[in-house]
Amino acid sequence: MSNQRVKISYGTERLLVPITKTSEPVDKLLLEVSQRFSAHMGEEVSFVEVRTHDGYVISPKDIISDVIRDSDPLVVVDYKSWAKDQEQFLEQTWGSISRPDFAGGYLKWLQVGYHKHNKIYASCSLGKDIVHISVYDIVTMRKTQKPGNYQFFNFYGIDRDSYLPWNATVDLIVDCKDKKTYYLELQLKSGTDHQSLISRIELIDDGFKISAGRQTLIQKAFVDYKSDIPLPPPIIKGPMLTELIEKEKNFTDIKPFEGNKSEGDSPLQVFQIEKVYPDESWKRNDIIYNLFMVNVRVENSSGEQIYITDISSQYYVKDKWVDCEYSLIGEKYGFYDYSFSGAPYNVPVYGKDSLLLCLKAEIAIKDAPQYDKLRRVHQSLPYPLPLVFTITDNHHKTTKLKVLCYHHDPLKVITQQKKEKEEKIKYDWWFQCDDTICLNRLWLGVYIKDNQLNMVTQNKGRNLDEDELYKYAWTASKDKLKEISIEWPDTQKDDTQYITIDLLVDEKKPYALHFTLHTFTSHYEEWKLLPTL
Numbered sequence: 001m002s003n004q005r006v007k008i009s010y011g012t013e014r015l016l017v018p019i020t021k022t023s024e025p026v027d028k029l030l031l032e033v034s035q036r037f038s039a040h041m042g043e044e045v046s047f048v049e050v051r052t053h054d055g056y057v058i059s060p061k062d063i064i065s066d067v068i069r070d071s072d073p074l075v076v077v078d079y080k081s082w083a084k085d086q087e088q089f090l091e092q093t094w095g096s097i098s099r100p101d102f103a104g105g106y107l108k109w110l111q112v113g114y115h116k117h118n119k120i121y122a123s124c125s126l127g128k129d130i131v132h133i134s135v136y137d138i139v140t141m142r143k144t145q146k147p148g149n150y151q152f153f154n155f156y157g158i159d160r161d162s163y164l165p166w167n168a169t170v171d172l173i174v175d176c177k178d179k180k181t182y183y184l185e186l187q188l189k190s191g192t193d194h195q196s197l198i199s200r201i202e203l204i205d206d207g208f209k210i211s212a213g214r215q216t217l218i219q220k221a222f223v224d225y226k227s228d229i230p231l232p233p234p235i236i237k238g239p240m241l242t243e244l245i246e247k248e249k250n251f252t253d254i255k256p257f258e259g260n261k262s263e264g265d266s267p268l269q270v271f272q273i274e275k276v277y278p279d280e281s282w283k284r285n286d287i288i289y290n291l292f293m294v295n296v297r298v299e300n301s302s303g304e305q306i307y308i309t310d311i312s313s314q315y316y317v318k319d320k321w322v323d324c325e326y327s328l329i330g331e332k333y334g335f336y337d338y339s340f341s342g343a344p345y346n347v348p349v350y351g352k353d354s355l356l357l358c359l360k361a362e363i364a365i366k367d368a369p370q371y372d373k374l375r376r377v378h379q380s381l382p383y384p385l386p387l388v389f390t391i392t393d394n395h396h397k398t399t400k401l402k403v404l405c406y407h408h409d410p411l412k413v414i415t416q417q418k419k420e421k422e423e424k425i426k427y428d429w430w431f432q433c434d435d436t437i438c439l440n441r442l443w444l445g446v447y448i449k450d451n452q453l454n455m456v457t458q459n460k461g462r463n464l465d466e467d468e469l470y471k472y473a474w475t476a477s478k479d480k481l482k483e484i485s486i487e488w489p490d491t492q493k494d495d496t497q498y499i500t501i502d503l504l505v506d507e508k509k510p511y512a513l514h515f516t517l518h519t520f521t522s523h524y525e526e527w528k529l530l531p532t533l
Contacts, residue, residue, distance in 0.1 A: 003018050003019065003020055004018070004019040004022060004068075004069075004070040004071075005017065005018045005019065005070065005071060006019060006029075006068060006070075006071065006072050006073075006074050007071060007072070007073045007074065008033055008037075008074050008075075008076055009053070009073065009074070009075050009076070010037055010045070010047070010075070010076050010078070013037065013040065013041060015033075015036055015037060015040060017029075017032065017033055017036055019064060019068070021064075022063075022064045022065035022068075023063060023064070023065060024063070024064055025060065025061055025062065025063060025064070026050060026058055026059065026060045026061070026062050026063075026064055026067065026068070027060035027061070028064075029050070029064055029068075030047050030048070030049075030050055030060060030076070033047055033050075033076055034046050034047045034076075037076075045078055046078060046079055047076040047077060047078055047079075048077060048078070048079045048082050049076070049077040049082050050074050050075070050076050050077070051074065051075045051076075051077065052072070052073075052074065052075070053072075053073040053074065053075060055075075058074075083130065083132065083133045086115070086121070086133050086135070087130065087133075089115050089116040089117060089121075090113060090115060090116075090121055090123070091113070091114050091115065091116045092113050092114040093111055093112075093113040094111075094112050094113045094114065094184070094201055094203075094211075094212030094215075095111065095112060095113075095184075095186070095199065095201045095212060095215040096109060096110060096111035096112070096186075097109075097110050097111075097186050097188050097197055097199045098110070098188070099166075099188050099189065099190040099193060099197055099221060100190065100192075100467055100471070101159055101161075101162050101164060101166070101190045101191055101192055102192040102470070102471040102474040102475070103159075103162035103164055103191060103192055103474075104161055104162050105126075105159035105160075105161045105162030105164060105166075105190070105191065106126040106127040106159060106160075106161060107126075107127055108124065108125070108126065108166055108168070108188060108190050109124060109125040110122070110123075110124045110125075110168040110170070110186050110187075110188040111123055111124075111125075112170055112184050112186060112201065113212075114210065114211075115135050117135075118137070118138050118139065119135040119136060119137055119138060120135065120136045120138060120141070120152075120172070120184070120210070121133060121134070121135045121136075122134050122135075122136075122152065122153035122170040122184075122186075124153075124155050124168040124188075126157075126159070126160070131155070131157060132153075132155040132157075132168075134152055134153040134170070135152075136152040136153075136172060138210055141172060141174075141182065142205070144172075144174050145176075146174070147174050147175055147176040147177075148173075148174060149171045149172070149173050149185070150171060150172040150173075150174065151169060151170070151171045151172075152170060152171075152172060153168070153169060153170035154167075154168075154169045155167060155168045155169075159190075159191060162191055162192075164190070164191020164192065165191055166188075166189060166190045166191050167187075167188075167189055167196075168186075168187065168188045168189075169186075169187045170184060170185065170186055170187075171184070171185045171187075172184060173185055173200075181202070181203075182202075182203040182205065182210075183200050183201065183202055183203065184200070184201045184203060185198065185199075185200045185201075185218070186198070186199045186200070186201070189221070190221075192470075192471075192474050193221040193222070194221065194222050194223050194509075195219065195220075195221060195222070195223065196219065196221070197219065197220065197221040198217075198218040198219040199215055199216065199217055199218060200215070200216050200218050201213065201214075201215045201216075202214055202216075220466070221470075222466060222470050222509070223509070224532060225506075225507070225509040225510075225511055226511065226529070227504075227506040227507075227509075227511035227512070229504075229506055229511070231512055231527040231528075231529065232525075232527055234524070234525060234526040234527075235523065235524065235525040235526075236523075236524055237522060237523040237524070238433075238434070238436075238519070238521045238522025238523055239434065239436050239521060239522065240434050240522075241413055241434035241435070241436055241439065241440075241441055242413065257272040257273070257274060257275050257276075257294075257403065260272040260401070260402075260403065261401070262389075262391070262399040262400055262401035263399065263400055264397065264398045264399030264400050265397045265398065265399075266306075266391065266392075266393045266395075266397035266398055266399040267300055267301050267302035267306055267393070267397075268298055268299070268300055268301075268306055268308070268349060268391060268393055268399050269298070269299050269301060269399060270296045270297075270298050270359075270389070270391060270399055270401045271296060271297045271298075271299070272294060272295075272296055272401060272403055273295050273296060273297050273356075274294065274295040275294075275405075275406065276292050276293065276294045276387065276403050276404070276405035276406075277292070277293045277294070277336070277375070278290060278291065278292055278375055278376055278377050278405055279291040279292075279293065279336065279375050280375070281362065287364050287365070287366055288364075288365045288378075289325065289326070289362040289363065289364055289365065290362070290363045290365050290377065290378045290381065291360060291361075291362050292360065292361045292362075292363070292385070292387055292405050293332070293338055293358055293359070293360045294358065294359050294360075294387075294389070294401075294403050295332055295356070295357075295358050296356075296357055296358070296359055296401065297354050297355070297356055297357075298349050298354060298355045298356075298357055298391075299349075299353075299354045300349040300350065300351055300352065300353055300354070301352075302351060303351040303352055304351045305348055305349070305350050305351055306348075306349050306351075306393050306394065306395070307345075307346050307347060307348050307349070307393060307394040308329065308345055308346075308347040308349065308391055308392070308393060309344070309345055309346060309392055309393060309394050310343065310344075310345060310391070310392040311327045311328070311329050311343075311345065311359065311389060311390065311391055311392070312324075312327050312389075312390045312392075313327040313359070313361035313387060313388065313389050313390070314387070314388050314390075315361065315363055315381070315382075315385060315386065315387050315388075316382065316385075316386035316387075316388075317381065317382055321388065324361040324362055324363050324387075325362050325363060325364045326360075326361070326362035327359075327360070327361055327362075327389070328340040328341065328342060328359075328360040328362075329341065329345060329347060329357055329358070329359060329360075330357070330358050330360065331356070331357065331358055332358045336375075338358055338360070340358070340360055346394075359389045359401075361387055361389065363378075363381065365378050365380060365381075376439070377405055377406075379437075379439060383406075384404045384405055384406045385404065385405040386402065386403075386404055387402070387403050387404075387405060388400055388401065388402045388403075389401045389403070413441055414432075414441050414443055414458075416430040416432075416445065419443075419445060423456075425445070425447055425456075426447060427445040427446060427447050428446055428447050428448055428531075429445070429446040429447075429515075429528055430443070430444075430445050430446075431443065431444045431445075431515050431517055431524060431526060432444075432517070432524070433517035433518065433519050433522045433523065433524040434519065434521065434522050435497065435519035435520050435521050435522065436521045436522075437520050437521055440497075440519070442457075442458075442497055442499065442517050442518075442519055443457060443458070443517075444456070444457045444499055444515065444517065445457070448531060448533070451465060451466065451533045452464060452465045452533065453465075453513075453531075453533070455488075455501070457499060462486075462487075462488055462501075464486070465533065466533045469503065469510045469530065469533075470509075470510060472484050472486065472503045472505075472510065473503065473505045473508060473509055473510040474508065476503070476505040477505060477508040481505065482504065482505055482506070483502045483503065483504050483505065483514065484502065484503050484505065485500065485501070485502050485503075486501040486502065486503055486513075488500065488501050496519075496520065497518065497519045497520070498516075498517075498518050499515075499516065499517050499518075500515075500516045501513060501514070501515055501516075502514040502516075504527070510530055511529065511530055512527050512528060512529050512530060513527070513528050513530065514526075514527050515527075515528070
């Protein structure tokens with residue numbers, strides 16, 4: 001047979017290429033054309049598709065003599081252009097897997113699905129950018145009679161940020177045991193993984209259309225690891241906090257707030273209308289102030305306008321009355337919502353009229369190491385706490401109101417049983433550490449859900465999955481550490497109260513967690529082997 005030649009176009013480049021064997025498949029011609037253009041252009045190019053000059057795709061499996069005539073003008077397409085063109089035909093995603101790069105590289109994705117041209121596609125991505133696509137003909141798949149693995153996607157790359165190698169493969173698995181069954185097996189391994197993540201998707205073939213069935217995890221990216229290193233026993237220092245039972249002292253000269261009223265020579269009379277509310281202030285000059293607010297009604301029995309010009313307060317301690325640091329007059333707007341102003345005062349109370357006010361006393365708690373976070377009478381003060389407010393009018397006459405301040409409720413100590421009942425959660429681990437000065441319990445509960453360690457404490461939470469644990473282990477191994485701190489809202493060690501969580505690492509693998517809880521009066525440490533997530 002005489003030689004043929006074809007006119008090949010690639011962008012602005014043109015070559016006339018001879019065909020010596022027209023009995024060979026078109027993909028042989030593509031290989032020859034790739035080599036010739038590489039030599040012509042001085043750089044390596046690889047073509048994956050050939051088309052007629054008016055856009056018709058020629059199958060690489062067809063015989064040259066069947067589809068190409070002498071001097072036909074043809075257009076070749078390189079892989080990058082072909083892959084970009086294929087993105088518009090990716091009709092349905094059947095499944096995907098992804099892996100992070102702990103060295104700071106991009107997230108790697110591998111996905112498979114249905115291609116509009118009755119093909120199966122596989123693509124891998126760095127972040128959002130697709131870097132490689134392959135397709136597999138469904139007709140060819142159905143014709144396959146021999147069981148086995150047929151790899152149609154294989155990509156090996158270097159992350160452009162971390163410079164670590166990564167690879168992705170997809171195999172078509174044909175199983176002919178009972179009936180012919182097809183699976184797609186996806187394998188993806190980033191540069192910081194111990195092994196490939198493997199997932200398998202069953203394909204459902206009804207004779208007309210291929211669809212995806214269940215996706216099953218075959219192999220995790222990390223090897224389950226149990227270290228032979230023994231864990232230390234728990235460390236427990238300091239006293240435990242138990243439920244407080246308040247013991248009341250009797251002050252027979254002070255009445256309950258119902259019907260309690262002031263006494264004095266002023267025509268103003270003050271009636272207590274609510275119980276005394278304790279609270280705490282922000283620290284000022286390293287001093288905490290225990291605040292005491294009482295709502296009152298002031299009545300004027302004189303028939304003329306009288307002004308409140310001053311207020312003072314005292315509290316009873318060690319068998320004597322002691323002046324409070326601050327005394328203020330104001331108003332209450334809502335639950336623990338007050339507004340107060342300082343002296344000088346000139347508050348009018350009109351004749352035969354009444355006025356609703358709020359009186360406040362502030363007592364300095366100089367030796368308090370922190371806020372008495374519960375709204376209670378500070379434990380350094382007597383219980384219940386007697387207070388007396390003295391109001392002076394514009395005629396320099398006074399009236400005194402004695403009140404008693406009780407804690408709102410008995411101290412409620414948080415326990416594992418209470419939290420589980422309240423939150424409807426079963427904790428797998430529970431840690432606690434008490435502060436007998438501040439009447440507070442620091443606690444941490446851990447439960448396993450959704451393949452995560454869920455860690456919960458007062459108003460804070462933190463989740464850890466397997467990827468994050470191995471990321472910490474990778475960082476520790478890189479820095480040659482055997483223990484590394486887990487980021488946690490209470491990680492700051494300020495010698496007051498804190499919770500820290502550290503991960504123990506052996507052979508570049510995480511194997512245990514080290515929990516530390518610390519308060520003013522107690523210290524608690526415990527080590528736990530990592531469960532399988």
